[in-house]
Amino acid sequence: MKVAVIGAGTMGSGIAQVAAQAGHTTYLFDTRKEAVDKAVAGLTKTFDRLVEKGKLSAEEAKATLARIVPATDLKELAGCGLVIEAIIEDLGVKKRLVAELETILPHEAVLATNTSSLSVTAIAGACATPERVIGLHFFNPAPLLPLVEVVPGLATDGTLATRMATLMQAWGKAPVVCKDTPGFIVNRVARPFYGEAIRIFEEGIADMPTIDAAMKGVGFRMGPFELMDLIGNDINFTVTRTVWEAFFYDPRYKPSFTQQRQVESGRLGRKSGRGYYSYVDGASEPVIPVDPALAAAIVERILAMLINEAADALFWQVASAADIDRAMTKGVNYPKGLLAWADELGAKHWLNVLLVLQARYGEDRYRPSPLLLEATLKGNSLR
Template identity: 55%
Template sequence: MIIGIIGSGAMGAGIAQVAATAGHTVRLLDQTDAALARAEQSIRANLHKLGEKGKLSVAAVEETVARVQPTRDYLDFSDCGLVLEAIVEDLGAKQQLFRQIESVLSVDCILASNTSSLSITSLAATCQHPERFIGIHFFNPAPLMQLVEVIPAVQTRAGLAQEVKQLLHTWGKVPVLAQDTPGFIVNRVARPFYGEAIRILEEGLTDAATIDWAMTELGGFRMGPFALMDFIGHDVNYRVTESVFTAFFYDPRYKPSFTQKRLLEAGYLGRKSGRGFYEYREGAAQPEPNRDPNLGRMVLHRILVMLINEAAEALAFQVASKEDLELAMTKGVNYPKGLLTWADELGLPNVLRTLDQLYDDYREDRYRASALLRRLVRTEQSFSPSVSLPS
């Protein structure tokens, strides 16, 4: 199968590298020769690093690079079996793109979007043949991150999602199936990791360094929420939060924060700009956390129960299966364990008690406990080995 990729930025180039490494000819399209040249240099550099580590031979590196064919012409997609866009995260721009390219594609070509939060159904509705449209959401950097979310639209033909999952398996990826709901799995379930951490900071309960320390040293997360937001970039992270909040009809569970918005407005985007929640200029001193274990456990538990509640709500509304929810959070954002497994270890009554206490304190819907979680506690069940969903 020949693969077409539209957009040669970091994500598009990364997906092209993955497909080419799996043996596919890849047509990589962008508007300028300079952008395509940068993408080729990036792919070549990444593959050479693998060669230096002994994971690819010199010949394999050159063969893989040669399989990526840069182009500025949509007509080069006429013999592709899959075309995937990875352009700017803007609904109008993506819809216009699909209207332009669909006429040159073969009737059996799969058309896909790498969007992280936009409606797959809205994108499919732009197409003359929406039954062949699907969401295929890679995580950055695509060559390294195992998880890929597969999201059928309302119009997607039966069986296509499984075909795409099988293809992604041959690319060495871990695909999970998600409903076409805002944020899909990861960008929905992970919102409290950022939002509740900022809320704790805004209330003056402790500082960013202490929260990050609690989540990494006590919780086992690879990065704390503030370091991770700085790494992702506030231009990206804030706008995903804002998008999910709007798409969920302003549900307060996903409400963005003024603190992060002010960083965005100031141009303090994190590592890419040299300043975010932390300073990244050369010689800048990093703040020391308060390593009080009691404070740290309070921070960890508060954020963790919010994450668990979001995972329970996603399961209750059948956004994904339990198995795919657990895979998504461990493979997609490298959580130390699945949130539903973690909930069982903490004890569901303890999780519910904390949520109810937060709700009593704040009287805000952001702290409302999932009905599924409450029902499991009432019936003395757990998330393992299986959960009977409400009828």
């Protein structure tokens, strides 16, 4: 099967690499020819490095690179069985693209979107054949992070998610199937990692290096502030705001002024030389001793919110318990799945943490998921 990737930016070039390494002839198209040229040059360097490191033979690298075919016109994609779009995150532009693709590709070809925050159903709504449209949400960097969220829209053919999950497995990926709901699994469940850390900072309970150190102390590879600086505060703020709006302004996802001010001041993170931390003289890795009791309190509060979000995603049937846990470990490198983590102390413990926060702040933000209440009453696991 021939594959096409549309949009040759960060995600598109990574996805094209994955598809070509899986053996597909992979067309790469972008409205800006220079983006395709840049992607091909970047991929050439990547394959050179893989050869240097002994991960690929020189012949394999050459053959894989030869499978990546720059396209200059969408019509060249007519023979493809799967097209994955990774263009700008704009509903109108994506809708126009899939509607045009529909007129070029054979009826059985699958149209996949790598959207992070738009509704797959809304994108498919532009097509006369929405049954062949599906979300395939890769994570950055796509060649390295195994997770792919497979997201059928409302009108997607009932067998397509399984077929795409099987294909993603053949590509060496870890697929999870999830409902077309805001943020899918990862971008929804991970919100409190950032949002609650910011609240703890805003209240003056701890400074940023302390919060980061506390979370790293329980196995997270990066603290929330370091990670926001890496992702880019503009991108992280947009995701937070999009998820909050898409949930009809549910207070649980409310963005913070702290993050908004970072964006307004251009402190976007590593890419702008300054975010929550300064990167002007090289990256600063805050390593500081942390009072164990304070660290435990920080971890408990952030973890309670993360577990609550994972439990709520399960309650609302966004995905299976196994897939929710797999998504967080395979997509954002969490040290453990959150539902498995919850079992270590039991639902009652986490419910109590949330009830104390809810009583203290009187905010719906801390409302426990019905699943957490139910598991506590029945003495059940959340899984």
